[in-house]
Amino acid sequence: MPDTRRNETFQHAIRTLAHPFSLLAMAVLFANDYYLRIVHPSWMTGKLGDFAWLFFFPIFLTALLVWVLPKKWLKGNTPILIGIGITAVVFTLGKTVPAVLEVMLQTLEWAIPWEFTGVADPTDLMALPVMGLTFLLWKKLPEPRLEKHPNLKWLWLTGALLLTMGNSAAPPSGIACLDVIDGGVYAGETFGVYRASNGGLDWEAVPSGYEFGTSEINECDAWDSHQSLQIIVDPTDEKNQFKFSEDNTIQHSTDGGKTWVDEFEIKPKTEAALAHYSLYHQVSFNEELPLDAVFDPDTGNLILAMGFEGVLVRNPLGEYTRVAIGDYEFIEMTFLSVIKVLYPGDVAIGIMLAAVAVASFYRKKMTVIEIILWGLAIAYTLLYGFVVEPAKNSYGYNTIIVFFGMIGGLTLSVALFVLTFIKVRPVLPVFLTGCMVPVIYIMTMLLWSYNIIPKYQIAFAVGVVLSAGWTVLRHFQYAKLRKKLAEQQVTPPDPPARPAPPPASGH
Numbered sequence: 001m002p003d004t005r006r007n008e009t010f011q012h013a014i015r016t017l018a019h020p021f022s023l024l025a026m027a028v029l030f031a032n033d034y035y036l037r038i039v040h041p042s043w044m045t046g047k048l049g050d051f052a053w054l055f056f057f058p059i060f061l062t063a064l065l066v067w068v069l070p071k072k073w074l075k076g077n078t079p080i081l082i083g084i085g086i087t088a089v090v091f092t093l094g095k096t097v098p099a100v101l102e103v104m105l106q107t108l109e110w111a112i113p114w115e116f117t118g119v120a121d122p123t124d125l126m127a128l129p130v131m132g133l134t135f136l137l138w139k140k141l142p143e144p145r146l147e148k149h150p151n152l153k154w155l156w157l158t159g160a161l162l163l164t165m166g167n168s169a170a171p172p173s174g175i176a177c178l179d180v181i182d183g184g185v186y187a188g189e190t191f192g193v194y195r196a197s198n199g200g201l202d203w204e205a206v207p208s209g210y211e212f213g214t215s216e217i218n219e220c221d222a223w224d225s226h227q228s229l230q231i232i233v234d235p236t237d238e239k240n241q242f243k244f245s246e247d248n249t250i251q252h253s254t255d256g257g258k259t260w261v262d263e264f265e266i267k268p269k270t271e272a273a274l275a276h277y278s279l280y281h282q283v284s285f286n287e288e289l290p291l292d293a294v295f296d297p298d299t300g301n302l303i304l305a306m307g308f309e310g311v312l313v314r315n316p317l318g319e320y321t322r323v324a325i326g327d328y329e330f331i332e333m334t335f336l337s338v339i340k341v342l343y344p345g346d347v348a349i350g351i352m353l354a355a356v357a358v359a360s361f362y363r364k365k366m367t368v369i370e371i372i373l374w375g376l377a378i379a380y381t382l383l384y385g386f387v388v389e390p391a392k393n394s395y396g397y398n399t400i401i402v403f404f405g406m407i408g409g410l411t412l413s414v415a416l417f418v419l420t421f422i423k424v425r426p427v428l429p430v431f432l433t434g435c436m437v438p439v440i441y442i443m444t445m446l447l448w449s450y451n452i453i454p455k456y457q458i459a460f461a462v463g464v465v466l467s468a469g470w471t472v473l474r475h476f477q478y479a480k481l482r483k484k485l486a487e488q489q490v491t492p493p494d495p496p497a498r499p500a501p502p503p504a505s506g507h
Contacts, residue, residue, distance in 0.1 A: 006066050009074045013063035016080075016138050017056065025055040050127035054091065058083040058134050080138040084131045095124045122388075174307030174328050178292040185296050185303060187311065187325055194325050199299030200313045203325045231257070232293045232302070242302060242314075244290060250304075252318070264312075264320050266290075271456055272449035275392045276331070276341045306330070338449040345390020345402045346445050348409035350438025352381045353464065355413040357471040358434040359420045361478070366420075373416045380412060385460040391445065392456050433474045437467045 016022060029052040036045045062083035066074060073082065093100040177188035185196035186206070193206040234240035239256040248268055251260040266289055290304035290312065302314040306322075309330040313321045322330040331337075356377050359370065366374065384390065390402045441463040448459035 005071055005074050009066040009079055010063055012138075012141065013059055013066065013079070016141050017059045017063065019137060019141065021133075021137055022056045022059060025052045028052040029056075046121075047124065047127060050124045051130050054087065054127050054130050055134055058087045058131055059138065061087060062138075077135070077139055080135060084135060088128055088131065091128065092125060096122050174291075174309070175305045175311055175325050176291045176307060178294040178303060178305050178311075180294050180297060183297055185294060187303075187305065189326070189328070192326070196296065196303070199296045199301040199315070200303040200311060201301075201321065201323055203311075203323070205326065230290075230293075232295075234295055234300070235297075236295075236300065242293070248289075250314075263318060264314070270449075270451040271392060271454065272338060272341055272451070276337045338446065341391050341449060342442065342445050344406045345384070345388070345393075346442065347438070348406040348413075349381055349385055349390070349460075350441040351413045352377055352409045353441055353467045354434040354437045355416040356381070357437045357467065358430060359416050360471060361430045361433075361475070362420055362424050370416070370419050373412060373419065377412050377416055380409060381464070384409060385464070386457060389456050389460070391448070429474075429478060433471065433478075436470060440466050440470055 029049055032045055032049045032052065036048070058080065062079050065083055065086075066079055069079065069082065073079065090104070094104055095101075175187050175189055175194075179186050179188070185200060187194045187196065187203065194203040195206050196203055230244040232242050239254055241253045241257050243251045243253070243257075243260060245251055245260075248266045249262050250264040250266070252263045253260050289306050289309070291307055292305040294303055295301070296303060300316045304312040304314075306312050306328075308328050310322065310324045310328045313323050315321075324330070356374060359366065359374050359377075384405050388402065388405055390405060393402060444453065444459050444463035444466060447453045448456055453459040453462065
């Protein structure tokens with residue numbers, strides 16, 4: 001006996017997937033992935049694909065799940081709710097936990113012969129509410145009519161699968177490929193190709209249509225990043241060789257590799273430098289440098305692909321020059337760069353710590369609401385610092401989550417300050433204690449930015465502990481003051497009632 005319920009639910013899923021709204025979402029995803037995201041990469045095109053995919057994928061998933069779900073779960077709107085729930089959980093974990101994303105990508109590549117890529121970006125979660133529209137479409141879909149082309153349903157199902165497979169993130173790679181074609185040097189990155197002039201000291205964009213892997217420009221033969229040593233030989237002189245050593249040093253040999261001389265050190269980037277550098281890109285900085293190398297046939301210059309740093313050019317005299325290509329260039333760290341990295345996320349954490357410190361002086365008289373806000377502030381500070389790590393993630397897509405995190409932190413801080421000072425007159429020593437707390441915290445972040453404390457989470461923990469320690473110390477020093485504050489909050493007794501005057505005697 002055929003399974004009527006499963007078949008009816010499957011047909012409902014296919015009809016929902018073939019609805020004009022679903023087809024529009026698929027068309028938007030196709031146009032975004034294969035044109036907009038390549039020609040106009042931006043925060044908007046990154047999010048547009050997530051909205052479109054999340055609209056139709058739960059329907060596609062439901063069409064598959066109906067064949068494995070128990071019959072009792074196939075009633076009414078239960079199937080689509082299960083599809084939406086699974087999609088939401090997988091999408092959330094993949095966007096917030098890098099380790100989970102890596103496992104998911106490896107599993108997909110093991111199951112399907114396709115190269116998948118992805119970016120753990122918590123700000124993509126803003127697209128989750130679009131699945132509410134998916135549910136409404138499923139629920140309000142009209143009764144089935146006579147289909148003119150019933151076989152097209154398989155086309156929509158296949159299209160949803162292919163679009164899902166093709167919806168892999170394409171983050172910018174920086175200058176990762178170099179090649180010599182017909183006597184000219186070309187550099188390639190994710191979204192374009194550049195042609196060199198003046199021995200690699202000047203570059204111009206190649207018209208669209210030229211890309212690595214085509215007949216015009218050969219496939220990029222980049223260095224294998226898994227090898228610890230890279231050697232390139234001058235095509236005009238086999239004894240002239242260069243090597244990128246394990247200690248990030250470019251070495252030169254003039255005797256065919258028998259002896260080597262250190263020429264140029266590529267200093268490893270600190271966490272703060274990486275964070276600042278990536279402010280200009282949508283992904284984190286690539287640390288495997290250089291990525292490729294060629295000799296310019298006209299000048300003999302050695303050109304090294306340095307990812308987001310553009311290229312590094314060495315002339316035959318042994319002089320090295322940093323050269324920018326497009327948006328990729330070497331950036332020097334300055335004090336202003338450090339401040340830019342720390343602002344605004346860590347400033348918000350500092351203000352939050354100040355609010356908690358000030359409120360703690362009046363804890364005996366705190367209301368239930370103030371206690372809840374105090375607890376939320378502490379939990380928020382720890383979550384925001386340890387999980388979001390704002391200074392490390394204040395770039396590209398993650399700028400949005402740092403911004404909203406800052407707004408949330410400042411809102412909690414203001415609420416805590418206001419509710420504390422409504423009943424208690426602000427006292428200067430307590431106010432100064434609160435002002436000192438964010439200064440202490442920011443000082444530890446400065447130690448991190450100059451690599452004195454190499455890890456952000458360690459610097460964050462040290463900053464919180466020192467801020468708490470300072471607050472506790474001031475509590476001991478202000479013992480008398482706290483007693484005085486408590487006395488000020490005691491409501492004075494009502495004055496004794498005055499006796500009523502005697503009634504006037506009548507005449």
